[in-house]
Amino acid sequence: MSELANITLRFVLYTDLMLLFGVALFGLYSLRGQERISGMVLPFRSLLRGTIMLGVLLSVAGMFLLASAMSGESNIAALYPHIEMMVLETDVGRAWLVRIIVLVVAAIAMMLNRRAPGASLLVATIAGGIALASLAWSGHGAMDEGAWHFTADILHMLAGGAWLGALVAFAWMSQTDALQTENRIRLLARAVTRFESIGAVIVVVIAVSGVVNYLYIAGPKLSLGTYGILLFVKVALFAGMLVLAALNRFHLGPTLERSLRDGQYRVAANALRRSVMVELAAAVLIVGLVAWLGTLSPEAEIGDL
CATH class of the missing domain: 1.20.120 (Four Helix Bundle (Hemerythrin (Met), subunit A))
Known part of the structure; x- marks a missing residue:
């Protein structure tokens, strides 16, 4: 192959x-x-x-x-x-x-x-x-005899799947054609609110399991080869997603709820949709990096330094 x-x-x-x-x-x-x-x-x-x-x-x-x-x-x-x-x-x-x-x-x-x-x-x-x-x-987790790396690998993928699925759902729900009635806007606002606690758990699981995975794969040393570069890009994209998630949580979501009371919800819904689409694009890029990283060996890169 x-x-x-x-x-x-x-x-x-x-x-x-x-x-x-x-x-x-x-x-x-x-x-x-x-x-x-x-x-x-x-x-x-x-x-x-x-x-x-x-x-x-x-x-x-x-x-x-x-x-x-x-x-x-x-x-x-x-x-x-x-x-x-x-x-x-x-x-x-x-x-x-x-x-x-x-x-x-x-x-x-x-x-x-x-x-x-x-x-x-x-x-x-x-x-x-x-x-x-x-x-x-x-993946890399199956190469270790212990259960911790393997478990962290599974949790990392499940948390990532929960986040990606939510973004796709929000993107679908926030389409212009889907926001023709106030009830649909209220449904979107309620879904954003319900995702707040779930999203916090997802972020913690992704962050902790990601650190555990890297420590098992490469140890405390920093890979400066292809693996290290791709990992840096992945972390940067993840940080950008956190910024967008915080924007949705503390600004766009509350703005959408306030706009429902004022009857002027189109602008707020459109802003939320644009933010979700950018976040979704970053998530897809991260999955691509994960697929690439899974084929690389950081130990070999570190050993060649």
């Missing part, structure tokens, strides 16, 4: 599974009752089913590429014995199998969204979280 293909596949798969987990989770803590039915506020069925199908396709493609890289075979028929061995006899393969199973479960759950919207989102959230966590078996 070429390095570019590996990074691209990891990036798209990470983003896809983060959205599955994060958007479903957003529906649980920000919406209530009939609001959780697909199409009432968010298109849960089309959006989540799309991420599920793409997740399965990317996982299958990734397994074929990995088996081809490890065996040297390029013929699909010749790869099957190698794939069977990997799935049944390696931790990465077993994690892959669990991912496929829970994605199928999530797909079934979303078929029942109109009958049981809360339960379907709960099952999709749990299944999406397990699917996202399964990626840790192909």
Whole structure:
């Protein structure tokens, strides 16, 4: 598997599974009752089913590429014995199998969204979280024998998925076409308020787990190679997201609530939408950096200094 293909596949798969987990989770803590039915506020069925199908396709493609890289075979028929061995006899393969199973479960759950919207989102959230966590078996955390690095890796991805999913949900809810009534504006303002405590937890988990991950990967030494540069860019983008999140929390959110009382909410809603879109762009770049960083070895870079 070429390095570019590996990074691209990891990036798209990470983003896809983060959205599955994060958007479903957003529906649980920000919406209530009939609001959780697909199409009432968010298109849960089309959006989540799309991420599920793409997740399965990317996982299958990734397994074929990995088996081809490890065996040297390029013929699909010749790869099957190698794939069977990997799935049944390696931790990465077993994690892959669990991912496929829970994605199928999530797909079934979303078929029942109109009958049981809360339960379907709960099952999709749990299944999406397990699917996202399964990626840790192909990351740096799986290389250590201890559980702390592995746990920090999983928590880092889950927190990132919760944040990315919330941003996509806010971007969708703040579209001009979705803000045609005052009730929709009030719903957006309520969702922003509900995200405040969740967002604080997400930031703490991302920060702490990120530090733990780096200490396990590179130790107290600073990598000055490609890994160090990419990590610096990632941290800078994360800091920028924190600034935007603080802006949403302490200025744009309260401004939107005040504007509802005055009846002049269009300007405030548009300002919030622009802030969310910038924050979302930074989040996507961070996921791309995470996919790239996962293919690098900072220990080797430090050792070469």
